Amino acid sequence: MLQEESDLSLIIAQIVQKLKGSNLYSQLERQAWASLQRPEIKLESLKEDIKEFFKISGWEKKLQNAVYSELSVFPLPSHPAAPPEHLKEPLVYMRKAQGSWEKRILKSLNSMCTELSIPLARKRPVGEQKELLNKWNEMGTDEPDLSLFRPVYAPKDFLEVLINLRNPNYENGDSLSFRTHLGLIQVPLKVKDIPELGALGRSASNKVINKKQNMGPRKQDPNQREGEFPRNDSKEKFQDKGCTTGLKHNNPRLEQEKECFVELGLNIGQLGIDDSTQVPPELFENEHVRIGQKVLAEQDSAAAQQYIRQGSPTALRAELWALILNISSQPEDVLYYEQLKTNVIQHDLLVDSLIYKDVKLTASNDDYYFVFEDYLYQVLLCFSRDTSVLSHFAFNSASPPKSYIRGKLGLEEYAVFYPPNGVIPFHGFSMYVAPLCFLYHEPSKLYQIFREMYVRFFFRLHSISSHPSGIVSLCLLFETLLQTYLPQLFYHLREIGAQPLRISFKWMVRAFSGYLATDQLLLLWDRILGYNSLEILAVLAAAVFAFRAVNLMEVTSLAAAEAVLADLSTLKVMPLLQIFLFATVT
Amino acid sequence: MSRVLVPCHVKGSVALQVGDVRTSQGRPGVLVIDVTFPSVAPFELQEITFKNYYTAFLSIRVRQYTSAHTPAKWVTCLRDYCLMPDPHSEEGAQEYVSLFKHQMLCDMARISELRLILRQPSPLWLSFTVEELQIYQQGPKSPSVTFPKWLSHPVPCEQPALLREQGLPDPSRVSSEVQQMWALTEMIRASHTSARIGRFDVDGCYDLNLLSYT
Secondary structure, three states, rough: OOOHHHHHHHHHHHHHHHHHHHHOOOOHHHHHHOOOOOOOOOOOHHHHHHHHHHHHHHHHHHHHHHHHHHHHHHOOOOOOOOOHHHHHHHHHHHHHHHHHHHHHHHHHHHHHHHHHOOOOOOHHHHHHHHHHHHHHHHHHHHHOOOOOOOOOOHHHHHHHHOOOOOOOOEEEOOOOOOOOOOOOOOOOOOOOOOHHHHHHHHHHHHHHHHHHHHHOOOOOOOOOOOOOOOOOHHHHHHHHHOOOOOHOOHHHHHHHHOOHHHHHOOOOOOOOEEEEEOOOOOHHHHHHHHHHHHHHHHHHHHHHHHHHHHHHHHHHHHHHHHHHHOOOOOOHHHHHHHHHHHHHEEEEEEHHHHHHHHHHHHHHHOOOOOHHHHHHHHHHHHHOOOOHHHHHHHHHOOOOEEEOOOOOOOHHHHHHHHOOOOOOOOOOOOHHOHHHOOOOOOOHHHHHHHHHHHHHHHHHHHHOOOOOOOOHHHHHHHHHHHHOOOOEEEEEHHHHHHHHHHHHHHHHHOOOOOOOOOHHHHHHHHHHHOOOOOHHHHHHHHHHHHOHHHHHHHHHHHHHHHHHOOOOOOOHHHHHHHHHHHHHOO | OOEEEEEEEEEOOOEOOOOOOOOOOHHHOOEEEEEEEEOOEEEEEEEEEEEEOOEEEEEEEEEEEOOOOOOEEEEEEEEEEOOOOOOOOOOOOOOOEEEEEHHOOOOOOEEEEEEEEEEEEOOOOOEEEEEEEEEEEEOOOOOOOOOOOHOOEEEEEEEEOOHOOOOOOOOOHHHHHHHHHHHHHHHHHOOOOOOOOOOOEEEEEEEEEEEEEE
């Protein structure tokens, strides 16, 4: 009891500390001061009156959304004795593996730098700055000579590192026994089974809602809210959407599976299935759109997150994502983006050439995304200059590369991070941004959404960590699902030397961007936001294999297996997920 | 409540095995670690912290003096506390753990020795233990300070009337305003934000050497 209370006050203190530095805090303060003019605010009951004012004017909602956003992104405060590295990654051998992987990347970048005799960073001469400023909106027309550049690494290099990941305390015997992993990943992380994947949806939302309900009155200034969160009734509304009474009394295994990603259930309406042309819109689609508009009117992040688990109507998607990620385009944000643009113009980084190369190789060659080439440069170049991204390294197992100002090697006052945001792009990195271009056309908003998506989700796809949404866990989850539910297929593929992970890894690292059709990809990313987890990527990968199982059983080589799975653009994501989670019961 | 670290001597862990045969496939699943306090009188235990290393379950027994004349007895104060929810997987394997007095089964007064019984039923791990073991007892309550005489017996006020006649402002008003200003500066000093400024260069310069590996 004592422990929970002290944990809770620690969490509250941490969130308050974080929010104190934010824009919202100063806005709330200003609003509180301004509200003193209002007649209903009386001196005797100042605190209560201001709280009431915040509730009515919608500021409480904004604060609520900010707190919810903090809870979703930042991990819980850890044990006081735990060093900061422990928060980044608790398992020592994974930290070491990540460290040596990073060293390899740095060596590769350094050698590229010395071979090509190009500095890591240089200040642009004034003429060049003017030229770039003029060309800012059409950087795609530029055709610099990038033939000498090569991407720092590709997903398959990263896969080799993951395959070789070993826990030194784990029995990695040569003899085949129950403890041998048949797939490529050899670390014993805990991954969910299909029954638990269902409970994922329900428990995640419950945990956060309970936490918020327990947060009682806070001690400090009157700007902080207290008391109830009118969220439960909206949650009930969404969960009762399907008729769930019928199957409850059947066998307990089926009931467990019903817990499965409960909002993706067969008898709950989904966008991606129930909005197809054969289904009359009155059955599901119209009502769903109406609820979506209501959620947007309420401006409630948590309700939006719950709503989007059933998919988002195309017209509402951009606003819903912005609400869930707690992005509101304030003038300060536009100004911040302009500042980043100025930084791009003033300094030229080697990383910029890597970004150019990556965009030219991937997004420009893609039928859906080549039109957005210019946007991609505008977002990614600014992303490299954004030092606010550095704060996510507190809970990312990776660390930003360090360097020193020329001539001042070893002096800490002249130590800087390179690139300024600490993220070195790899082959395919620009595909994280490309699908967002369909939703947002204003560069600063597009930029903010991408940055938030990166520090919440995408960073986990290219760093070695034991987090349940980390790429190692996703790979293990994929292999485990395949072995458990499609054992014949798994055995066959293994026998012909076509380990399934070799094919599906590139899908998961890119979160399926560039492999699925765009509308399907956006439906998938709706669920990533809704469940605040990337596990659905592994489930989809397994579902794709299940779908093409018949063809795969007939192939006799890795190349042939790759050919069967080369084109995913015709796949419909939601039916695949539903079949795999609900209809493939053994 | 403050806590004070108790210097302890942690003996090496002893594996418990059935029989003398040590086969290559059998690994002991139970380890016992004894902790003694050579230079400390029997004390009241407040908290135990340690870093786990692949231990699944923990039991703790303490040697306790119940009253002045009876010899000390061994009592189990924690039974099968779960550190790893799934002993075959990595969850909780390297976590930092704190155990408090209120979680124990018995009262923790007058402890002279501690015995940790570690269990790891899974054969997948080569070894298991707990590290960085620290035992805390309750710190002293805030000591009663004797106030200096001038604080407890303030000197009666001097005559303020003299100052007013000389055209100087009212000292009590001045002092209250100064106090308010001081409070404001303290508030500002206390509420430092952790927000970054956003500059990545050093004095406008971002010419770099190569990336460093350390």
